[in-house]
Amino acid sequence: MRYLIIGGGVAGTSAAEEIRKLDAESSITILSEEEHQLYSRVLLPHYIKGKIPRERCFLKKQTWYAEQKIDWLPGVTAVKLDTQNKFVAASDGREYEYDKLLIASGGEVRLLPADSRGTCYLRTLDDADHLLQLLGEAPMSASIVGGGFIGLEFINIFADRKIPAKLHMKEERFFPSVLDEDSSALIREKAEADGIAFKTGSTPEALEGLVGVGIGIAPNIAFATEAGVKTNRGVLTNEFLETNIADVYSAGDVAEFFDLVAGRQVMVGNWQNAMQQGRTVGKTMAGQRAAFELVSSYATNCRGVEVIFIGDVDRKAADEVIVKGSKAAGGVAQYFVRGGKLVGATLVNRNAERALATTTIKNREPYV
C-alpha cells in the first residue's frame, strides 16, 4: 500500500503518524510546501513575545520522519491530481503514485493588494521570523489590517511592545458574522485603552511602515477541483473525511466536512480540529474506518479579555441567538440555537460557562 499525503502541517503529519501506528510496512510520503519540519503555529505568538525560544516551536525533530519510515519531501507542492491513474504531479517535476491520497494542503494567507517591505503576515514560522526582524528595527508605529484572530494577535504583539497601532477593518466590529456589538466592544475598548486606534468601514489598499495583516486564508484546492474532486469553499467530505472520489480523503483547514455535531458542512481552521481530523482520517485510510466528531473551539486572550468560540457560531445558520450578560456587566455570552438544540456559544469574559456549553452541544441538548 502507498499512502500519499499532500500537506506537512499538523493534519497531514498526524495522519501519517496514525497510519504508521496501524501499518508498520506500507510506504508513506508527505509533500510539504514548507521547508520546516512540523511546528506549532499556535506557538508563534509565544515565540514572537519572547516567551519561548524558536526551537521550542518544533514538534518533531528532522530525524523523526526517517525513524518512522516516512518520506518527507519539504518544499514540494501538488500541481496536478489524476484520480483515474492515481498519481499526483508535483512541483519538483516528479509524479507520485498512490493507493490512498490525503489532501491536507491547508491554505495560503490572503494578501493585501499592495505589499511593502514592512508588510507581514502571521501564518508560518518564516512570517514570525520576518515580523521579529521588523520589530527589531524599533518601529515608532504600526498598522493592523483585519479584525479576526490574527488581528487580535497583532494587537497583543504591538501593545506588549508599546507600539501605537491603528487597526483597519472592513466591518464595524470584530467577527461580524459571529459576535454581537457588546461582545466586540469589550475587546475593542480594552485594546483602545492599550494604545490601539480603530478605522472601520474599509480596508486600505496600501500602507507604509510596519503592517500586520490578518485577512483570512484561501484554501489550496485548485488542483483538486480540476481533478473532479467536489469542492465548495474547501474540499467537500462526509463525516469520514472521504471525498466523492474513492481513495481520496481530506482533513484540516482545507476540508469542508460534514460536521456530525452541527449537522451541516463546515470548515474549521484551528489546530485541534486539524490534529484530530488527521488522527481520525489516518485510521480510516489504514482500514479502521472512523467517523470524525468534535466540538471544536477557539480560545484567545486579547489584552486580558478572554474570547472563546465553541461549536457552530455562524449567526446566519442559527434559528436564535440567546444573549447573557452585557458590556456594562463586563462579559457577554451568546448561545446559538438551531432546531431546538444548542449548536454553538461565544463567551467573552465568561469562561466559567465553557464546560457546560461544550457538554450541552456535544450531547445535542437544548439550551436551558
Next chain:
Amino acid sequence: MKLTIKVDPDLCIGAASCVTIAPETFQLNDENKAVVLDHSTEPGGRVYERVIEVTEDEKGNIILAAQSCPTLAITILDEAGTQLFPEM
C-alpha cells in the same frame, strides 16, 4: 505506576485539546487554563501539578492529550523523574 503531570499556565492558552482527549485528567479553570485532576477528582483544589496513579492505558491517553497541546504546556514525568513528554 505514578505520573507527575504539570501544566505551565504561562504557556496554556485554553485550547482545550487536553480536555477533549483526557477529561478525567484535565479541565479548565476560570482563568481558562488547564488544571490537573486525579480521575475526575480534585483533592487539594484546582492545581497545575499533580502526581497520580495510572494504568498503562491511562498513561497512553494522558501522553496523547499532552501531545495534542498546541503550546506544549503539559509536561509528564515518570516515577524516576524521567521526562516522558515533551521528548527531550
